[in-house]
Amino acid sequence: MGIRWTRTSPQIALTPALAITFVCFFGAILWTIYMSFTNSRRFPDYEIDLAGLGRQYERLFGSDAWMTSLRNLVILAIGSALAIVFGFILAAMVEREKRGEGVFRTIFLYPLAISLIVTGLVWRWMFNPTLGIEGFLRGLGFEGAEFNWLARPNTAMYAIILASIWHGLGFYMALMLAGLKSINTEIWSAARIDGVSFWRLYIEIIVPMMKFTFLTCGILLSLGVVKAFDIVVAMTNGGPGQSTWTPAYFAINAYSVRSNIGFASAAAVIMLLMTLAIFLPLVLLTAWQMRRREAAVQ
Amino acid sequence: MTAHAASAATAGLGSEAVLYPRRKKRIRGSSIAILVFLTMCALFVAVPLYVVIVTSFKPIEEITLGRIFALPVTWTFEPWDKAWNNMCTGLDCNGIKSGFFNSLAILMPSLFFSIGISAVTGYALALWNVRWAGPFLFVLFICAFVPFQIIMIPLIVVIANVGIYGTIWAVAVVHSILAMPLLTLIFRNFYKDVPRELINAAVMDSGSFWRIFVEIILPMSGNIMVVVLILVITTVWNDYLVGLTFGGISAKPMTVILANSVITSRGEVIHNVNMAAALLTAIPPLVVYFALGRFFVQGITAGAIKG
Numbered sequence: 001m002g003i004r005w006t007r008t009s010p011q012i013a014l015t016p017a018l019a020i021t022f023v024c025f026f027g028a029i030l031w032t033i034y035m036s037f038t039n040s041r042r043f044p045d046y047e048i049d050l051a052g053l054g055r056q057y058e059r060l061f062g063s064d065a066w067m068t069s070l071r072n073l074v075i076l077a078i079g080s081a082l083a084i085v086f087g088f089i090l091a092a093m094v095e096r097e098k099r100g101e102g103v104f105r106t107i108f109l110y111p112l113a114i115s116l117i118v119t120g121l122v123w124r125w126m127f128n129p130t131l132g133i134e135g136f137l138r139g140l141g142f143e144g145a146e147f148n149w150l151a152r153p154n155t156a157m158y159a160i161i162l163a164s165i166w167h168g169l170g171f172y173m174a175l176m177l178a179g180l181k182s183i184n185t186e187i188w189s190a191a192r193i194d195g196v197s198f199w200r201l202y203i204e205i206i207v208p209m210m211k212f213t214f215l216t217c218g219i220l221l222s223l224g225v226v227k228a229f230d231i232v233v234a235m236t237n238g239g240p241g242q243s244t245w246t247p248a249y250f251a252i253n254a255y256s257v258r259s260n261i262g263f264a265s266a267a268a269v270i271m272l273l274m275t276l277a278i279f280l281p282l283v284l285l286t287a288w289q290m291r292r293r294e295a296a297v298q
Numbered sequence: 299m300t301a302h303a304a305s306a307a308t309a310g311l312g313s314e315a316v317l318y319p320r321r322k323k324r325i326r327g328s329s330i331a332i333l334v335f336l337t338m339c340a341l342f343v344a345v346p347l348y349v350v351i352v353t354s355f356k357p358i359e360e361i362t363l364g365r366i367f368a369l370p371v372t373w374t375f376e377p378w379d380k381a382w383n384n385m386c387t388g389l390d391c392n393g394i395k396s397g398f399f400n401s402l403a404i405l406m407p408s409l410f411f412s413i414g415i416s417a418v419t420g421y422a423l424a425l426w427n428v429r430w431a432g433p434f435l436f437v438l439f440i441c442a443f444v445p446f447q448i449i450m451i452p453l454i455v456v457i458a459n460v461g462i463y464g465t466i467w468a469v470a471v472v473h474s475i476l477a478m479p480l481l482t483l484i485f486r487n488f489y490k491d492v493p494r495e496l497i498n499a500a501v502m503d504s505g506s507f508w509r510i511f512v513e514i515i516l517p518m519s520g521n522i523m524v525v526v527l528i529l530v531i532t533t534v535w536n537d538y539l540v541g542l543t544f545g546g547i548s549a550k551p552m553t554v555i556l557a558n559s560v561i562t563s564r565g566e567v568i569h570n571v572n573m574a575a576a577l578l579t580a581i582p583p584l585v586v587y588f589a590l591g592r593f594f595v596q597g598i599t600a601g602a603i604k605g
Binding site: 009010011013014016017018020021024025027028029031032035044086090093094096097099100104105106107108109110111112113114115116117118121122123125126128130131132133135136139166169170174198223226227229230233234237248251252255256261264265267268269271272275279283 | 328329332333335336339340342343344346347349350353361362364365366367415416418419421422423426428434437438439440441443444445446447448449450451452453455475478479482506507508532535536537538539543553556557560561569572573576577579580583584586587588591594595
């Protein structure tokens with residue numbers, strides 16, 4: 001009896017989590033995929049449109065806003081990657097110059113505790129043409145100062161990138177710092193004894209050793225970029241025009257403004273596919289790492 | 299783990315100083331260069347917060363002068379009072395305080411449900427021989443990263459049918475669902491290091507699943523609970539999308555009210571009040587951050603990598 005008791009209790013305990021996984025995640029994903037093949041508008045319509053099976057997807061890729069969103073996604077990903085580069089540089093400096101590590105870490109990380117909505121508002125204020133940085137610089141006598149990035153379609157995206165870097169810099173620095181600290185200390189002394197120059201040490205030894213950390217950062221960043229919504233709402237609300245739309249923004253907009261469930265579902269499915277494409281390397285990587293760790297243990 | 303790394307690093311620093319007394323002297327110049335660069339970067343990060351704080355204490359006439367970096371000449375608390383009590387969102391001028399209380403009301407059940415479910419699940423998966431634990435963990439791993447948009451619409455349909463759409467409960471339930479995979483992984487990773495002998499002994503001692511959880515496992519989960527608590531508090535408080543799509547009209551969290559009144563309102567823009575409202579929204583997570591910084595870093599990195 002005792003054995004039976006210990007077997008059933010864990011099963012009961014796992015039921016809520018199982019239910020959530022299979023209903024709220026799997027079920028919901030299947031439902032959305034199904035919807036993307038229907039002509040549902042404001043309310044779900046369960047009839048599959050056999051005549052034009054991929055109609056929603058055709059419309060999606062025929063829409064300018066979606067293509068803009070995809071382009072912005074790439075721009076945002078490349079731009080925000082600077083946060084990883086700077087995160088590494090800062091981490092390397094903080095790690096080398098141990099003085100003030102706590103203070104610097106506290107300062108670099110605090111934006112992470114702030115919501116992206118607040119982040120967006122803060123930077124919106126900095127970018128204010130008359131009262132923000134531009135006004136300040138012009139007041140100092142730099143008449144040509146141009147800092148009104150949010151008003152122009154071709155620069156608004158850069159403003160969003162700047163704000164995202166500000167928000168995420170500390171996070172990548174913290175990850176890099178953890179990576180740097182896990183490096184065997186003997187390498188530093190060995191390099192010092194061998195007289196390896198500062199740059200060669202970092203570029204040829206440290207960076208290759210930290211490729212796993214870099215890859216993790218890259219994947220997390222890409223996943224974050226696919227989800228970028230709050231920061232766009234707070235900085236530009238998609239504007240000027242549709243110039244700063246992202247896929248996440250597009251999907252929400254298709255649902256809540258255009259009230260088109262089928263269309264929104266198609267956009268969401270593409271988002272899922274992008275996530276999975278980014279995710280696959282992470283899965284392989286984790287498997288590889290686990291195998292390596294096991295090998296190291298044996 | 300980060301804490302250990304940090305203490306190990308400080309210990310290493312001490313011993314290194316003993317071993318290499320010359321090092322400090324030799325890199326003096328580059329050391330200054332590094333500190334200067336770090337300080338400049340720190341300024342880039344710190345200045346926006348400074349500007350916002352300063353702006354929120356300035357009367358409106360001073361703001362129109364355009365000197366955003368200057369300290370206020372006359373300090374005023376009026377913007378803060380206005381932001382809290384009678385900032386306008388559309389036609390509703392009750393300030394951001396209703397959002398604050400909504401966010402608190404959303405936070406409590408979210409914490410309870412998400413931590414309750416994930417701690418038990420993590421414990422069962424880590425310490426009891428569940429046959430399909432491996433594949434299930436893998437599935438959770440994927441679920442933790444799925445974009446919210448793909449499950450949003452069906453959840454809206456279900457929650458509307460249950461009849462709680464637009465209430466605090468809808469937002470809290472959705473938060474708990476979204477947090478469950480990641481938190482379970484975190485708990486499972488923590489509990490898997492609990493010695494097996496301990497559990498075996500407890501089982502022999504006729505301890506049941508639940509008794510072992512309550513009497514042995516929970517008392518030793520203090521650290522991980524703080525980490526998870528911070529993670530959930532900051533995500534739920536800072537969330538915008540879930541509140542926007544499930545809060546309806548009456549259960550808007552603070553971020554949604556803030557965004558509505560500052561971004562989408564068409565009325566007169568009052569910068570100092572907006573900045574005060576933004577700060578009011580940011581203060582709770584910032585307090586958590588400055589009070590529990592060490593755990594905060596741990597929580598964020600756990601959320602990121604372990605997931």
